[in-house]
Amino acid sequence: MDTTTFRISVNRNAHIVEADPATPLLYILRNTLELNGPRFGCGMAQCGACMVLIDGKPVPSCSLPVRAVGEAEITTLEGLAPAGDTLHPVQQAFAEEQAAQCGYCLNGAIISAVALLRHSPNPTEEEIRKGMQRVLCRCGAHARMIRAIQQVK
Amino acid sequence: MNPQTRRNFLKTTGCLTIGFSLAGMSAFPELLHPVQELPGGLRRHPAVNAWLEILPDGRLRVFTGKIELGQGIRTAVAQMAAEELSMSMDLIQVVIADTDRTPDEGYTAGSGSVVNSAMSVRYAAAYARQKLLELAAEYLDVPITGLWIENGRIGTANDTRGISFDTVLDGRRITDTVRPPVQLKARSDRRVIGKPVARKDIYYMAAAEPVFIHNMRFPGMVHARVVRPPSYGAVLKRMEENLLKKEFPKLESVVRDGSFLGVLSEDEYTVIKAQEYLKKNAEWDQEKPIPEIENEKLPEYLLSLPATDETVENEGSDPENDTDIEWIESSYFKPYIMHGAIGPSCALGLYKEDRLFIWTHSQGVFPLREALSGLLDIPAEHIHVQGVPGSGCYGHNGADDVAADVALLARAFPGRHIRLQWSRTEEHQWEPYGSAMILRNRAILSDRGRITHWKYDLWSDTHSQRPGGSAGKLLPASYLRKPVTDNSFGFSGGGYRNAIPYYQIPNRYVKAHFFRGPLRVSALRALGAYANLFAMECFMDELAVHAAKDPYEFRLMHLNDPRAREVMQKLRNRTSTASHPEDTGIGIAFSRYKNTAAYCAVAARVAVKDGKIQLQKMWSVIDAGETINPDGLKNQTEGGMIQSASWTLREEVTFTPEGISSTDWNSYPIFRFGDVPEVEVTIIDRPDTPPLGAGEAAQGPAAAAVANAVFHACGKRIRRLPLEKYL
Known part of the structure; x- marks a missing residue:
């Protein structure tokens, strides 16, 4: 299990990381870069808790080995807002709609919603459900999340 | 606990022993909150400073022995203190469950956080307010009448700046014992309680702040x-x-x-x-492998296990041996289901x-x-x-x-x-699952369609294997070289929670039969109430059909409690104005959680097409007494309905002798966004009655409403969960 040096770009910053090439990106983000957005949920790409944007596409980071990242730009929940301490409009909408209970799935929900809205800025409810299908929420906050996405200006 | 005015209280106790004078308080306000009985937490930890501490910088620190589970207890607790001490929510920090800092409030469970903990903070804060006013009056050498109190400062009418709590206290802490009656803010003066205050922690989560234990490094x-x-x-x-x-x-x-x-x-x-x-x-x-049980035969297997019987209710006469009387009978089954935390x-x-x-x-x-x-x-x-x-x-x-x-x-x-x-x-x-349960209902209807006899038998494993203080309940304990084991059954009451009908039925027999099943089990939201209400409310629907009555009408015929009637009537208004497309059916259900807590009526609309159940919409009307945070209550109730619908339609833990075969979200699927119905919650707020707690109120009625809707949509009465499998 030899380690290799990787140069990855996360939230518009370049990072040099030493890791076993098979290490899922999630552990690099959480443990090496100490990011809090992506969370471990299943390790099998079934629940979406670990979702990040890779070149703008939502990808479960638990099942993506760091060696496969290459030069892609990784964006986590922390890096959605363009600058400083403001929030991305989707983050804002989720907070305003109080679209969570425990909030553990919020990372995957917001990341998926951001990707969805980039792709179709005025989605129908059906499109929202489809775009959010990979995210599991156990508290039953789905209805609020759908409302939050509909509120994003 | 009935609302009681202070006048009544004084009459019944005959004395008034509290650490401050009541001078300066409006003589006898409209109605005091029911104060004859202090909330549970405060009875165990009666000192003010167990619950709150005034910080030198003007902020307030509040302590709760309950933990934040997503139910929003931090916010509810802060609202209580903000209200009673007239402080901005921004000035309040909440310390949760900590053996070095907070009161011991046992478990955060049973919809008890607001009722016990937040209400304790409320009374402690209300007490502290009076104490602070009294001390300020002394310090300023003015009468207490006319003093204002706002955001950590107290002053006289012609002094807009006032002095800080810290100055008033001068290094002292409020260590008094809170004794009833405590003057809570009058309803007309409330500015924070009853308002949809936003949970700040949701903002922090959305902002990727390290809110979770998983983020500790x-x-x-x-x-x-x-x-x-x-x-x-x-x-x-x-x-x-x-x-x-x-x-x-x-x-x-x-x-x-x-x-x-x-x-x-x-x-x-x-x-x-x-x-x-x-x-x-x-x-x-x-x-000790798990016994080989064919999944379809699980109910029969569980019934074959030795059981301990407990009579829960025995009221009236039993015409068991009268062969002329026709009993209507139905049996239901609920499999093992899991908590399924996402993290x-x-x-x-x-x-x-x-x-x-x-x-x-x-x-x-x-x-x-x-x-x-x-x-x-x-x-x-x-x-x-x-x-x-x-x-x-x-x-x-x-x-x-x-x-x-x-x-x-x-x-x-x-x-x-x-x-x-x-x-x-x-x-x-x-994880310890929610027990599988077998539920057998029998009833006799009179000629006029009234239920005269109700006989209910339930079979269940325990619903409580929390460690309490017992090491043997902890998973790794029995695997140690020197194993620690505790095979005690735990509290049996969870199994028959809501097993006694809330309806007016003259003759009622309820019996619980407790087995020890093959899987590890413990407390899952609403405990036995989920399955008991699923069975009871589906059976009520069956009886309504037998009696040729409308399901609302049939339930109302058997409900005397005006608050129960009101949630039903309001639900009927909601669903009667909604659209009912062809091929759809509406099912309803009612419960009062634990028969003593929140009233909740739920309706569901489903379509059954191409052998599939499509859950389109769920409504609920909830009366949880005084509403502390209407948005929090809505959130809990919406989520409760959605979670319960997922349990009811889809979920079942499976196992073989080799072990549990529900190993991930593919082998144990739960609702995804495409499955979730539209939800609508209506609150009946009762600001002059005690809050009842609401975190589990929707689980039972939501299950029955969905199953009843399936029946009304396609005519098939499914008595075994999960519904999708047995359609």
């Missing part, structure tokens, strides 16, 4: 994983430690104690791989200089400390357990067990912080 921290046996009761026979260490040179330690096996490394991926390696390479003896259970620990520190999302930090004390044979005073929010748990899941894992590993590997998060498969296979 310490310098030099090591990650751990535990290698679970293939199934319950297996014994570790052989494990080649040398080969393991050779394969994973980054492992810092391998901990083995009997059949308890853990691996530690600074690199999390290393312990994950080592765990996988050991799952394949460690050898186990299967001592697997997690804990951190540190053992240093004979002291143990544990960070946990357990629902009970104090009982966990007791149990850990027994497990490790360390005095409880040497253990500090701090609650940190985790993924929503919905009852007793793996939270306590993972904390026990960490405690054992921490002692074996002292001096370093240890972090352990279970794998998805561990969480699915090892």
